[in-house]
Amino acid sequence: MSLTDRTKPTDVCLNTDLYELTMAQGFWESGLVGTQACFNAFFRENPFGGGFGVACGTGQIAELVENFVFDDEDVDYLASLTAPGGGPMFKPGFLEYLRGHRLDLTIDAVPEGEVVFPREPMVRVVGPIIDCQLIETALLNLVNFQTLVATKTARVVKSAEGHPVSDFGLRRAQGPDGGLAVARASYIAGASSTSNVLAGKIYGIPVFGTHAHSWVMAFSTELGAFRAFAKSSPKNCCLLLDTYDVHQGIKNAITCAKEMEEAGEHLAAVRIDSGDLAKLSKDARAAFDEAGLPYVKISVSNDLDEYTIQSLFAQGAPIDSFGVGTKLATCDPQPSLGGVYKLSAVREGESEPWRPVIKLSEQAYKRTIPGIQRVLRFYDEAGCPVGDMICQEGAEPACDEMIDILDTFRSYDLSGTPRELLARMVEHGSGTEAGAASIEQARERCKTAIMHLDAAVTRFLNPQTYPVGLELGLARLRQELSAEERRSSGRPVI
Amino acid sequence: MSLTDRTKPTDVCLNTDLYELTMAQGFWESGLVGTQACFNAFFRENPFGGGFGVACGTGQIAELVENFVFDDEDVDYLASLTAPGGGPMFKPGFLEYLRGHRLDLTIDAVPEGEVVFPREPMVRVVGPIIDCQLIETALLNLVNFQTLVATKTARVVKSAEGHPVSDFGLRRAQGPDGGLAVARASYIAGASSTSNVLAGKIYGIPVFGTHAHSWVMAFSTELGAFRAFAKSSPKNCCLLLDTYDVHQGIKNAITCAKEMEEAGEHLAAVRIDSGDLAKLSKDARAAFDEAGLPYVKISVSNDLDEYTIQSLFAQGAPIDSFGVGTKLATCDPQPSLGGVYKLSAVREGESEPWRPVIKLSEQAYKRTIPGIQRVLRFYDEAGCPVGDMICQEGAEPACDEMIDILDTFRSYDLSGTPRELLARMVEHGSGTEAGAASIEQARERCKTAIMHLDAAVTRFLNPQTYPVGLELGLARLRQELSAEERRSSGRPVI
Incomplete structure (x- = not known):
């Protein structure tokens, strides 16, 4: 194992x-x-x-x-090592010194x-x-x-100007420890939450997540998928708009949000994960406001870092929160x-x-x-x-x-x-x-x-x-x- | 813990x-x-x-x-999560479905x-x-x-033209798992060994390592440090030359190698970890050959990757093996x-x-x-x-x-x-x-x-x-x- x-x-x-x-x-x-x-x-x-x-x-x-501390198993392993020139790499006396050494x-x-x-x-x-x-x-x-x-996170958080940043980096991290380290360090440096459930359990960091493109594709229509998610998670509902076509996604999300209102619920947010995030977020904001849904927040993701976030705000993108994954977990470009x-x-x-x-x-x-x-x-x-x-x-x-x-x-x-x-x-x-x-x-x-x-x-x-x-x-x-x-x-x- | x-x-x-x-x-x-x-x-x-x-x-x-598999502790943690809009994030029925699910x-x-x-x-x-x-x-x-x-390793190994490449990346990896993943994947792709002892124990990968600059600094003279290491590890002796001055280091290593010969031992290699590796490796090779020590191999390290190794060989650097750390463990530049x-x-x-x-x-x-x-x-x-x-x-x-x-x-x-x-x-x-x-x-x-x-x-x-x-x-x-x-x-x- x-x-x-x-x-x-x-x-x-x-x-x-x-x-x-x-x-x-x-x-x-x-x-x-x-x-x-x-x-x-x-x-x-x-x-x-x-x-x-x-x-x-x-x-x-x-x-x-x-x-x-070196236990017996560790010492046994070290005792098994041979030097390149022959013979054991470590002397028995030294290994005894190590055993249980504090x-x-x-x-x-x-x-x-x-x-x-x-x-x-x-x-x-x-x-x-x-x-x-x-x-x-x-x-x-x-x-x-x-x-x-x-x-890296402190820089990303600074660029987000007070808007929440969530760590989405686990899948690009170097194994479970890498993911935990990213979640822990990014939370300390100002990230609001992480997608990493194990980090939530171990460190008590708030966890965040809703659904992926696959959710939408698993249903025969996008609207059907949105409705099903809203029904299952009405208090944690952020709909992903870019599985097929963001503008159609906006329309479907508005339909879904209106239906949620009738059921006494509120669509918390939508997320856009590809395309021109500046333009699409403006289009989405305008559409939701127009539809009387000013409370629906707009979240974005897709290879973000401090520079893309700064650029989005410089373009006036009405974005409420950011999911930052790859470039946080790998500390790209360094x-x-x-x-x-x-x-x-x-x-x-x-x-x-x-x-x-x-x-x-x-x-x-x-x-x-x-x-x-x-x-x-x-x-x-x-x-x-x-x-x-x-x-x-x-x-x-x-x-x-x-x-x-x-x-x-x-x-x-x-x-x-x-x-x-x-x-x-x-x-x-x-x-x-x-x-x-x-x-x-x-x-x-x-x-x-x-x-x-x-x-x-x-x-x-x-x-x-x-x-x-x-x-x-x-x-x-x-x-x-x-x-x-x-x-x-x-x-x-x- | x-x-x-x-x-x-x-x-x-x-x-x-x-x-x-x-x-x-x-x-x-x-x-x-x-x-x-x-x-x-x-x-x-x-x-x-x-x-x-x-x-x-x-x-x-x-x-x-x-x-x-989700055990009770995992399910308990999930049960403790609240949805952003209030109430539990997960329903008891779903958590029961998860418990023990395969x-x-x-x-x-x-x-x-x-x-x-x-x-x-x-x-x-x-x-x-x-x-x-x-x-x-x-x-x-x-x-x-x-x-x-x-x-990355396959590329580095290709550039090394048959000379051994050792993974030195643990200290720059994302925690223990990151280090293990680097050692495992690089060995599969052709690295000869790793410095990572845990990877040696878990995966049976050959481990490699001798001494650092601190070893030399801990003694009052470099020659004294070389002698002490040669005495302690005569069958695994690779002397690091660049703590103070590589050319003086070469002289001290030659003195040490001659003394080892008198004791029936052989200096396996020297390592250069900074400076112009092309020039210094040529100087070292010439000096060891001149001193009748053609068997002493030359190893180098210091932010190497496939391009620096290719460049070293293009310059005719007489290098026998490479320690590749940071750029392997972080897969720089991607x-x-x-x-x-x-x-x-x-x-x-x-x-x-x-x-x-x-x-x-x-x-x-x-x-x-x-x-x-x-x-x-x-x-x-x-x-x-x-x-x-x-x-x-x-x-x-x-x-x-x-x-x-x-x-x-x-x-x-x-x-x-x-x-x-x-x-x-x-x-x-x-x-x-x-x-x-x-x-x-x-x-x-x-x-x-x-x-x-x-x-x-x-x-x-x-x-x-x-x-x-x-x-x-x-x-x-x-x-x-x-x-x-x-x-x-x-x-x-x-």
């Missing part, structure tokens, strides 16, 4: 890239079991060419960590629904280096996609956040000092930020965020000016009230209260966060870059470490 | 869009419980601008159908790994219209994405297959005649094909497919000429030996032998199918269109039904 019975609660531990395990074995064998590390999960560019991201999935990290991690993260920007830590993981490594893939698998969907997980510090043991580390690259944008980082978000008097300063844990900012991450000759003056962006989600392997926040809280947080964001940052075309920079001391540390690693590689340093 | 404990074996029945259930209730209430339907799942265009698709996910349909479906599908083309039925579902509707979303959720990934599920025939009961149906649209490409369809694939003497004819079940082709689906004034002459493309996967709710084929069989089938496909069809740039058409009688039926529906909508017919 591989399809339907594969996910036992503990299988999260094998939801990983093999190299996490070969590295874990290496650390175990190299005497680094006591070595502590700090990793940061972050993304390098805002998705969709936009000006912001919406953190999502971080509210499930505590659950992930608490359930991360992650002793302390994790801070941007709370779900909060806005987040490139290069600042979205998730900060501290603990034994083996544990940090073991959680990497599952953590990225959890937050990368949900953050992408939440960001299906990956490109979120990464990078080591920023190590120490020999819990009471030893941290050694900040850096990763260089031929590609400057891949150079990492070292040290144990925290983020101060500065707010103006109206509660609007004005800039994020990445600082070192335990060190107060040297001044109110921060250095740009990519261009060290650029800096930003910050004023206002600083607040810590990251919240403690997991403390030594156990979830905290913040780590168990509800999706309703996350949804509320997202609404507030986006409302307070400068319109120049949220616009789609050439958005302003929200300032994110390094505290002076951290910027200097990064500069020094870069120079040091360059020297170690025998390269010139200026 | 919503993240880790959510998928019970039976939860596939709620992995659905709500409208499947509201329609099911409507059919139940309208006295159509005995009505039978035929639906086809298909896509309208080859993904990625290519000339073919690779069917995938169809080998899991039997399992899906056999496990599709799908009495008979399903034919293109076997996994076989090539498939636009508009021909990839999955044909026949049975009670309620059951056909209930399975729709879960079925599309199963086959749409896997078919897309398999197609993250959705756009697969749909359309009703093509209905009948009052099992012994009644079928009534073929059609869906029209303002958009011609959305017009469906009516009737109970089967597909004859014609093969030439070399076993190469030359064209697919969509026919009506039970009717022999009127002639060897078939009519184009979009342009009725175009036709194709077919010659060769016809074979049925669709195989019976499920018979009245029970999986068949074909429905339980292994992924190894599917992988073999895919290899054979692509090998026999005309190179003009598999090329990336402006591929030739593989002929798919309608048998004469079916083409006429479609024409007549279109005219009939147009007339019913009061539109002129020529």
Whole structure:
């Protein structure tokens, strides 16, 4: 039963890239079991060419960590693996170490629904280096996609100007989890409902749906189909107009709506799923108004995204709600956040000092930020965020000016009230209260966060870059470490 | 435990869009419980601008159908839903009908790994219209994405010219299922291995992985890190060169490789994950050859796809294997297959005649094909497919000429030996032998199918269109039904 019975609660531990395990074995064998590390999960560019991201999935990290355990079956599987060069891939001693092993991690993260920007830590993981490594893939698998969907949804919801947006993406998602992730993240970021029933059951998200074209085709006439649906679901009746011909569909829907009125019911809405949605929605609105049915709402779907919705409103389309499927579930045109997980510090043991580390690259944008980082978000008097300063844990900012991450000759003056962006989600392997926040809280947080964001940052075309920079001391540390690693590689340093 | 404990074996029945259930209730209430339907799942265009698709996910349909059952918990959830207009969304009688209900479906599908083309039925579902509707979303959720990934992988594997391709996409996938689907579909379509350990455990796919940049950064020197990894995993040693500086990394890897030789071991490979992969791989190859280490293989990764791999080889890059992650897991630049599920025939009961149906649209490409369809694939003497004819079940082709689906004034002459493309996967709710084929069989089938496909069809740039058409009688039926529906909508017919 591989399809339907594969996910036992503990299988999260094998939801990983093999190299996490070969590295874990290496650390175990190299005497680094006591070595502590700090990793940061972050993304390098805002998705969709936009000006912001919406953190999502971080509210499930505590659950992930608490359930991360290798049982006998998992260990047996690992024991069965052979190395490419022959012999077992894993040593019995290491597998015994893994069996029943619990992650002793302390994790801070941007709370779900909060806005987040490139290069600042979205998730900060501290603990034994083996544990940090073991959680990497599952953590990225959890937050990368949900953050992408939440960001996409926030854009779509903005374009809908207050009209409800429903997630219709399940059939184009990557399996049941993909569908659940889309429903969950899109609800947090402002979608009103989902078509996904399982998401409704698991997360309590409002579910929405009425009928498809096949309903109409199953009857000998469209009007007959409309009547049958209105009779069966009078309190949840949205008729789909475009099975054969939208204008004939409008006429049939009006007939049906009038009959519903006689029976004391009201046709809630109609939906158009193909054709020129701007023109057809205007035609439908005019016809329903003309027929004395101004209360019948018009819903549309068909490969919608933030740009098509914006264009529909620019054309004056009288649309009341949107079903957004494919482009939400696949985050078209950017299906990956490109979120990464990078080591920023190590120490020999819990009471030893941290050694900040850096990763260089031929590609400057891949150079990492070292040290144990925290983020101060500065707010103006109206509660609007004005800039994020990445600082070192335990060190107060040297001044109110921060250095740009990519261009060290650029800096930003910050004023206002600083607040810590990251919240403690997991403390030594156990979830905290913040780590168990509800999706309703996350949804509320997202609404507030986006409302307070400068319109120049949220616009789609050439958005302003929200300032994110390094505290002076951290910027200097990064500069020094870069120079040091360059020297170690025998390269010139200026 | 919503993240880790959510998928019970039976939860596939709620992995659905709500409208499947509201329609099911409507059919139940309208006295159509005995009505039978035929639906086809298909896509309208080859993904990625290519000339073919690779069917995938169809080998899991039997399992899906056999496990599709509403238990008490599912029914309780549905009973808790309220209609937008007030009152319960579902009637108690309908919920009792659902409780323990089993799908009495008979399903034919293109076997996994076989090539498939636009508009021909990839999955044909026949049975009670309620059951056909209930399975729709879960079925599309199963086959749409896997078919897309398999197609993408077949392209990537082709570009790799026989060199191994490994799936590295888990961290960019849509949750655990997404990762599993990517690993499974990419293996069927020719990938050699996956980094995904859970996929290895569940599907028996070879797993691959060594170490990340963090391994190098955790040690005080790169050479120290290489030595430690070589000591821990001498039989599975692939050193990552680009943590600080690739050329220094090459030197350190050579030192390490020489030391391994002294210990009777061999460095299997090195990996480069950033920078100019063409130039760096040449530099690495030259350095290893120069050092008397011609056996050290060169592996690369970093946002690869079929085009970058093709370009690397065009530049003469001496690369031995590829890790392909993000663009495989997200199917960039086309993250959705756009697969749909359309009703093509209905009948009052099992012994009644079928009534073929059609869906029209303002958009011609959305017009469906009516009737109970089967597909004859014609093969030439070399076993190469030359064209697919969509026919009506039970009717022999009127002639060897078939009519184009979009342009009725175009036709194709077919010659060769016809074979049925669709195989019976499920018979009245029970999986068949074909429905339980292994992924190894599917992988073999895919290899054979692509090998026999005309190179003009598999090329990336402006591929030739593989002929798919309608048998004469079916083409006429479609024409007549279109005219009939147009007339019913009061539109002129020529």
